[in-house]
Structure formats: structure tokens, C-alpha cells
Amino acid sequence: MRxxxxxxxxxxxxxxxxxxxxxxxxxxxxxxxxxxxxxxxGPGSGSEPGLRSSAVVWQGFSPGRRVLAAAITLxxxxxxRALPLRIEVGRxxxxxxxxxxxxxxxxxxxxxxxxIAQALDAARAALAAGTPxxxxxxxxxxxxxxxxxxxxxxxxxxxxxxxxxQPPRTFVRVVGQRAVVIAGRGTVKAxxxxxxxxxxxxVLSPAGAARWLDLVRSGRLxxxxxxxxxxxxxxxxxxxxxxxxxFLPNPDVNGASKTSYRYELAATRSARAVTKAENGHxxxxxxxxxxxxxxxxxxxxxxxxxx
Numbered sequence: 001m002r003x004x005x006x007x008x009x010x011x012x013x014x015x016x017x018x019x020x021x022x023x024x025x026x027x028x029x030x031x032x033x034x035x036x037x038x039x040x041x042g043p044g045s046g047s048e049p050g051l052r053s054s055a056v057v058w059q060g061f062s063p064g065r066r067v068l069a070a071a072i073t074l075x076x077x078x079x080x081r082a083l084p085l086r087i088e089v090g091r092x093x094x095x096x097x098x099x100x101x102x103x104x105x106x107x108x109x110x111x112x113x114x115x116i117a118q119a120l121d122a123a124r125a126a127l128a129a130g131t132p133x134x135x136x137x138x139x140x141x142x143x144x145x146x147x148x149x150x151x152x153x154x155x156x157x158x159x160x161x162x163x164x165x166q167p168p169r170t171f172v173r174v175v176g177q178r179a180v181v182i183a184g185r186g187t188v189k190a191x192x193x194x195x196x197x198x199x200x201x202x203v204l205s206p207a208g209a210a211r212w213l214d215l216v217r218s219g220r221l222x223x224x225x226x227x228x229x230x231x232x233x234x235x236x237x238x239x240x241x242x243x244x245x246x247f248l249p250n251p252d253v254n255g256a257s258k259t260s261y262r263y264e265l266a267a268t269r270s271a272r273a274v275t276k277a278e279n280g281h282x283x284x285x286x287x288x289x290x291x292x293x294x295x296x297x298x299x300x301x302x303x304x305x306x307x
Contacts, residue, residue, distance in 0.1 A: 001016050003263045014074045015073050016034070018056075020068040022062040023064075026061070028062055029058070030251040031057050033054060033249060035074050036072055037074065040071050042071050043069060045067065047066070085098065085157065089188055093183040093184035101151070102152075104148070105146055106149040110141040110224045111140060113222050118213065119138060120234065120235075121213060123136070127242075149236060151236040153244055155174065156173075157175055157196075159191070160191070161191050164189050166184060194261070195261040195262070200239075200241040
């Protein structure tokens with residue numbers, strides 16, 4: 001994903017460089033919904049993409065393996081709202097804001113650490129294998145409450161920025177709940193950022209252990225509400241990471257998908273943001289809504305109380 005921004009950090013052009021591998025023999029025909037303005041074949045593409053209202057169309061025949069590549073120019077206004085990072089240029093410098101945040105209703109209750117560990121290990125294994133797994137059912141040891149939880153997918157940002165009259169600065173930062181400020185003054189003369197969304201499997205990986213069960217056996221994960229809150233936070237964060245690694249829908253629901261984001265200062269100031277009205281085809285799904293669908297695939301928790 002290539003995002004061109006102006007000197008204030010505002011996106012003015014968004015191009016998705018899409019690459020799909022058809023790994024089977026036979027005819028193929030599928031549609032990728034998106035707020036498309038223009039599409040053209042990319043280098044090495046085995047066929048030409050088609051453009052339909054709010055969609056990219058692929059049709060053809062695969063001899064056993066065919067690569068489909070396209071540069072898809074997206075409507076700026078709706079697409080910018082779905083990006084994981086916002087750039088703000090002010091008097092203090094460059095401000096990087098994580099915009100993957102989502103709020104959802106979750107359960108809160110004391111639970112045995114062993115059951116939490118088993119649920120997290122199962123979810124992690126399912127994600128690594130690319131297979132869905134049923135929501136884990138764990139027994140509550142006390143009252144069950146519904147709480148609002150806000151989570152984010154941490155972003156690793158590697159970049160270079162140059163302010164007027166200053167030498168270029170290279171930096172690597174992890175942008176989470178708090179915004180990251182890269183100090184500087186004056187007009188931004190050069191900017192290039194590579195933004196990586198974490199692998200959902202890594203989000204569900206315990207720190208300092210191979211498995212969550214190892215943390216239980218070592219006494220580092222104890223029974224109680226904190227174990228439940230930890231599990232809910234990790235599962236929701238993994239769901240967000242899964243969503244932002246697939247900016248445009250994958251035509252193969254069982255196929256792997258990965259999106260990387262590159263922000264660059266536009267070459268000219270004459271470029272302007274496109275503000276076409278949204279067409280109501282439902283491409284841009286609110287993160288909070290999509291979250292509930294994705295969490296099922298990452299083994300959300302279902303609590304039940306003994307009667």
C-alpha cells in the first residue's frame with residue numbers, strides 16, 4: 001500500500017499494489033470490492049484487471065499457477081479512514097498516531113489460569129495453521145461482568161524525515177496507545193515511512209516462554225481476573241492485526257494475506273485529495289463491527305458460571 005501525503009501529513013493519494021497467486025488449474029472469476037478510481041495491470045501480471053463500479057474484476061484461465069498483479073488507485077477520503085497510522089505535522093515536529101484502536105464489549109471474571117493458557121495456546125496454533133477454531137469455553141470462578149475494552153494493534157514504524165534546514169533523521173519506533181513525536185521544526189521537505197502490522201501469531205505469543213502453559217507451570221500466570229483480562233486483550237489485538245494485514249478482501253477466504261504500508265511525501269504540492277462520496281456498497285466496515293467477526297477465528301472466550 002502506497003500512501004502519498006502532503007506537507008501536513010494528510011493523505012492525498014492511495015494506491016494498493018495488489019498481487020494475487022492463483023495456485024490451481026482452471027477458469028477463475030472473482031470480484032474484489034473496493035472504492036476504486038482506477039486500476040491497471042502491474043509488472044508480471046498474467047492478465048488484465050477489469051474495473052466495475054466499486055470493484056476490481058479478475059477473469060481468465062490458470063494453467064496451474066498464475067500471478068495477477070494490479071495497481072489499484074483508491075478513493076482517498078474513505079480509504080484514508082481505514083489506514084492504521086495518522087501523520088500530523090505541527091510546530092513540535094512529526095506526530096505519529098495509531099488509528100487501529102477499537103472498543104468492544106468483553107467479559108470479565110476470575111478464571112483458572114490453566115484454562116486461559118489452553119485457550120490462548122489453541123488460538124495461537126490455529127492462527128499459525130491458518131484454520132479457524134471454536135471459541136473457548138472456560139468456567140468462571142466468580143461473578144461475570146460485561147466491560148468495555150479498548151485495544152490496538154501495535155505498529156512498527158521505520159522512517160526518515162527531513163525538516164527544512166536540518167539533516168535527514170532516521171528512526172524506528174513502536175506506536176501503540178500513545179502517539180510518538182519525532183521532534184523537529186519547519187516545513188517537512190522529505191518523508192518516507194514503512195509501517196508494519198504485527199503478525200497475529202506474535203501478538204498471541206507469551207513473553208519469555210514457548211507456550212502460555214509454561215507460564216502457568218512457572219507461576220507467572222495466576223488464577224483470577226487479570227488472567228481473563230490479559231486473554232481478552234491479546235485476542236482482540238490479534239483480531240485487529242489480522243484485519244489490518246488485509247486491507248482489501250482476499251478472494252480466497254482460506255488464503256494467506258499480508259499488507260504493508262508505505263507513507264511518502266508527495267512529489268508535488270499540486271496533488272489534491274479526492275473526496276468522492278461513498279457509494280454505500282459496504283467496503284469500509286467499521287472496525288468495531290468487523291472485530292466481532294474476526295475474533296471468532298482467533299478463539300474468543302465464552303465464560304459460563306456454575307449453577
